[in-house]
Amino acid sequence: MRALRLTAWGEPATPTEVERPVPHGTEVLVRVEAAGLCHSDLHVIDGAPGALPYRLPFTLGHEVAGRATALGPDAEGVTAGQRVVVYGPWGCGACDRCAAGRDNYCDRRDTLPWHGVGLGRDGGMAEYLLVPSARHLVPIDDLPAVQAAPLSDAGLTSYHAVAGxxxxxxxxxxxxxxxxxxxxxxxxxxxxxxxxxxxxxxxxxxxxxxxxxxxxxxxxxxxxxxxxxxxxxxxxxxxxxxxxxxxxxxxxxxxxxxxxxxxxxxxxxxxxxxxxxxxxxxxxxxxxxxxLPFWGTRPELAEVIGLARSGAIRVETERFPLSAAPEAIGRLRRGQVRGRAVLVPD
CATH class of the missing domain: 3.40.50.720 (NAD(P)-binding Rossmann-like Domain)
Structure with missing residues (x-):
């Protein structure tokens, strides 16, 4: 499958052909329908060696929506074919805060070599995304993926900030x-x-x-x-x-x-x-x-999706095919994106 991967700090992300993941255990394979592009992606791409705990290489993309297509034998809480948005700030999965869906404030966050999907772990600027557990998935039903994907960060972070x-x-x-x-x-x-x-x-x-x-x-x-x-x-x-x-x-x-x-x-x-x-x-x-809000909680993401499905909020987006990711990144750097840039599979 195609993926946009960061292979060297301070260098442009590279379109690459990689093996499609196969889910095991509690993992869920999501066929990506849309992936948002964020200024945080620029900070990651431009990072100096050692500035972030992430291990190279990995696929970018932390705002992701799509369809669950394959489940590991121990996966629970999602069905094959269900349309979902990915809750991005993956924590350790074991502390009390992670258990409550508050991975954004995971007690072990400072010890992890990642901050979430596309941030040290393979992300959604690809045709498929392997999610470690269905607890990171929120149903979107009929909400368009181009709307849902940016809500997982741009919407969730804003909602969490306002809630505070x-x-x-x-x-x-x-x-x-x-x-x-x-x-x-x-x-x-x-x-x-x-x-x-x-x-x-x-x-x-x-x-x-x-x-x-x-x-x-x-x-x-x-x-x-x-x-x-x-x-x-x-x-x-x-x-x-x-x-x-x-x-x-x-x-x-x-x-x-x-x-x-x-x-x-x-x-x-x-x-x-x-x-x-x-x-x-x-x-x-x-x-x-x-x-100093950081991202948001999984229950809050469900509330954001509910607001979007009710028509109370709507993301202003510019769509780019995944193959045009370098163009989209360039436009974001120059401040030429209106609202949120979203990548969709070609």
Missing amino acids: LRDALGEGSTAVVIGVGGLGHLAVQILRATTASRILAVDVREDALALADRSGADFGTLVRADTARVLRTRSGGAGADAVLDFVGTDRTLELAISILRPGGVLAVVGSGGGRLTVAKPGVLPPGFRLS
């Missing part, structure tokens, strides 16, 4: 989304579907603000010298109750802190390398809370 600050987003509250890309546009929709907050969006691109508007934001603005003042005014003067930063640079973190009201909460989702200094006294608002 939902207690601050009651009636009359304001939430600010910084960075309206693959995750940010879903965060806007999830905020609209699950909270009563006023939603303000910030980006450096006009087309991203148009995407925010289509996703249900109440107001959008470009980053300018007066952005903090504009956002404070739009929030009623007191500032935002919550900020979700999907960029994570020094500049966006500074903006986030400048618009939070006392007791506000900041969720930093983007991995832009920014730093925040915690000092008391200092510039942080009194009562400030910080969240």
